[in-house]
Amino acid sequence: MRQDEPKKAEKKEAMKALRQARKQWIADASARMKVQKKALKGIRSRLESGAGTVPEIAAATGMPPADVLWYVAALKKYGEIAETEKDGSYFRYALTEKAVQETA
Numbered sequence: 001m002r003q004d005e006p007k008k009a010e011k012k013e014a015m016k017a018l019r020q021a022r023k024q025w026i027a028d029a030s031a032r033m034k035v036q037k038k039a040l041k042g043i044r045s046r047l048e049s050g051a052g053t054v055p056e057i058a059a060a061t062g063m064p065p066a067d068v069l070w071y072v073a074a075l076k077k078y079g080e081i082a083e084t085e086k087d088g089s090y091f092r093y094a095l096t097e098k099a100v101q102e103t104a
Contacts, residue, residue: 039063043071044095047081053090 042061046052054072058065072093075081079098083091 039067039071040075043068043075044080047093047095051084051092051094053087053092055090057093 039061042063043057046057046060052060054065054068057063057072058068061068072081076083076093079096081093082096084094085092
């Protein structure tokens with residue numbers, strides 16, 4: 001038996017234990033990502049038909065306005081949407097050229 005074989009078996013068992021311990025955490029993170037992707041897709045698809053305010057987007061997607069505002073802020077930060085004209089006390093948001101090219 002070679003010297004490094006016991007070390008390999010020990011490392012293998014340690015990795016197996018680590019995967020088992022983190023299994024629930026990974027499943028939870030994957031579930032959150034799925035919800036986030038669905039929300040972003042809904043917002044983008046609403047904005048493909050034209051600019052909208054946060055309340056309009058919330059009504060179209062069925063999401064709470066606070067959640068929509070959170071996602072809109074992130075999309076704006078990364079240049080996927082931009083503020084257009086003001087509609088009353090709300091800004092209207094529209095997809096940027098960058099976002100349109102990525103969805104095409």
